[in-house]
Amino acid sequence: MSKAKITFIGAGNMAASIIGGLVKKGYPADHITASDLLQDNLDRLQGEFGIIPQADNALAVKDADVVVLAVKPQVMKPVAEGLKAHLKADSLIISIAAGITIDSISQWIGDLAIVRCMPNTPALVQTGASGLYANAATSEAQKQSADEILSAVGIVEWLESEALLDPVTAVSGSGPAYYFLMMEAMIDAGVAQGLSRATATQLTLQTALGAAQLAQNSDVDVAELRRRVTSPKGTTEQAILSFERDGLRDTVSRAMQACTDRSIELAKELGE
Ligand SMILES: NC(=O)C1=CN([C@@H]2O[C@H](COP(=O)(O)OP(=O)(O)OC[C@H]3O[C@@H](n4cnc5c(N)ncnc54)[C@H](OP(=O)(O)O)[C@@H]3O)[C@@H](O)[C@H]2O)C=CC1
Numbered sequence: 701m702s703k704a705k706i707t708f709i710g711a712g713n714m715a716a717s718i719i720g721g722l723v724k725k726g727y728p729a730d731h732i733t734a735s736d737l738l739q740d741n742l743d744r745l746q747g748e749f750g751i752i753p754q755a756d757n758a759l760a761v762k763d764a765d766v767v768v769l770a771v772k773p774q775v776m777k778p779v780a781e782g783l784k785a786h787l788k789a790d791s792l793i794i795s796i797a798a799g800i801t802i803d804s805i806s807q808w809i810g811d812l813a814i815v816r817c818m819p820n821t822p823a824l825v826q827t828g829a830s831g832l833y834a835n836a837a838t839s840e841a842q843k844q845s846a847d848e849i850l851s852a853v854g855i856v857e858w859l860e861s862e863a864l865l866d867p868v869t870a871v872s873g874s875g876p877a878y879y880f881l882m883m884e885a886m887i888d889a890g891v892a893q894g895l896s897r898a899t900a901t902q903l904t905l906q907t908a909l910g911a912a913q914l915a916q917n918s919d920v921d922v923a924e925l926r927r928r929v930t931s932p933k934g935t936t937e938q939a940i941l942s943f944e945r946d947g948l949r950d951t952v953s954r955a956m957q958a959c960t961d962r963s964i965e966l967a968k969e970l971g972e
């Protein structure tokens with residue numbers, strides 16, 4: 701099967717992560733077009749990955765088999781409406797916008813095959829995690845196409861309902877930021893205790909990577925892996941007790957609920 705021609709509308713952080721991951725994985729760069737208001741974004745993506753830059757959204761989608769809507773939710777309506785007259789009738793639309801429902805997108809863009817997707821930025825290093833949901837107009841071949849694109853940059857989970865994209869946003873869409881925050885805090889605490897910033901950073905990053913890889917390659921769950929680090933009357937125990945006393949689990953749960961709530965609110969605020 702020949703590779704689909706993919707056009708990204710919006711060439712910001714998330715589009716760059718998917719494009720970078722795809723090209724590094726061997727997807728032909730001459731099959732990828734990106735359109736953006738910022739010429740700098742297009743120049744950077746062309747320079748780094750060799751994709752085709754196109755400043756005009758209408759021209760960018762003219763021959764596209766797959767159109768990835770990668771603009772902010774706040775501008776999705778005018779962007780989608782502007783594309784409507786220029787898309788091929790059998791184009792597959794993949795929206796990665798937080799909150800924006802398939803119903804809203806089809807009102808703006810027309811009754812097309814639409815896959816709603818929540819990816820994350822580790823796609824750039826092929827360790828992304830995406831949740832996907834397709835509307836009834838999406839054929840099996842188009843689902844396959846969406847799966848192929850997102851699988852090239854990480855794992856893919858097809859969801860049973862569109863509503864599940866809100867908690868997926870809270871877990872994996874926004875999730876990298878939680879780990880980066882934790883890493884920032886660990887680095888700062890290491891520095892406060894006397895380590896150089898370079899050493900604290902190296903040790904923190906390698907520990908995060910090692911913990912994730914160990915969890916993925918282990919046949920026991922993460923709670924058991926945590927217990928295996930926590931020797932009775934040892935050092936880790938004191939840190940874990942401190943986290944639990946300070947309500948870490950509630951803190952995480954409240955943060956993720958706030959994330960999900962915002963995703964639902966965005967749909968109401970910006971949808972039809
Ligand atoms: N960042 C992330 O980790 C994730 C983001 N997402 C979703 O991805 C989408 C993009 O987010 P992100 O990449 O972070 O945002 P960015 O702001 O980095 O990228 C969006 C790009 O779209 C451009 N743009 C705005 N209007 C238009 C237009 N009319 N035509 C073409 N391009 C336009 C913007 O230009 P300008 O800056 O000039 O407005 C910007 O360069 C959002 O909907 C977000 O919800 C989903 C999962 C994770």
Ligand SMILES: O=C(O)[C@@H]1CCC=N1
Pocket residue numbers: 798869873874
């Ligand atoms: O913060 C946001 O709204 C986007 C969606 C998920 C990650 N970033």
